[in-house]
Amino acid sequence: MESIMGGVTEPNLFIRCSLKSFCQESASVLPWDSVLKDTNKAVAEAYILPNLRVVRLCQAGRPIPVLDQEFYYQCLSAVSVGLTARKKVDDEDLRQSVELYKSWRDPNVSFASSAHISSGWFQNASSQMATNASNHVVVNFYRRFQKYVKQRVGITGKERYELLRDVLAPAYAGSDERVLEFRRWIPRNAEGYINKEKPHLILPVMYRFLQFIELENYR
Incomplete structure (x- = not known):
């Protein structure tokens, strides 16, 4: 099915934030390609997961959560590892969607590492993703x-x-x-x-x- 909320198939989706909010000091000694790949992977998967979540809710005839920053922060948190400010997945629908999504992934492909990415980047990214998705709809x-x-x-x-x-x-x-x-x-x-x-x-x-x-x- 065509993407219901937009995301990785949409052209020209940019996350704008300052370098300081983008990463921790420890990232300055890392290859930038590594950091950028992790942020891109996190955003890509955090667009796929909510599409899956919404489709499952629509199929079940259940209410759709508000497409706000919190909604996308939870999704970013669910598809990344090492996030110190991780949001606990206490929503049963989201938890089931995460488990289903993980079952589809290649187990040999690691999740995006957020060990060297600041929580500020996740806040900025989730806010922009919420805006993009709402506009798409x-x-x-x-x-x-x-x-x-x-x-x-x-x-x-x-x-x-x-x-x-x-x-x-x-x-x-x-x-x-x-x-x-x-x-x-x-x-x-x-x-x-x-x-x-x-x-x-x-x-x-x-x-x-x-x-x-x-x-x-x-x-």
């Missing part, structure tokens, strides 16, 4: 909704535009059963628009789109 929702409607309903162009317009509008007084069905799926804010401030609420809908599209593509 919001930006790609409409595109995936368009594709879903095309494949399920079989309409494009003006007819599809008008259907999506009615679905996403704050209010709808019509009687189109397709519009009424899709409107029930949309998480809305107090003004009736799709709740872009809480992208984790949008993820189950996107999962529904991607699951249907994938099944259709294999027919």
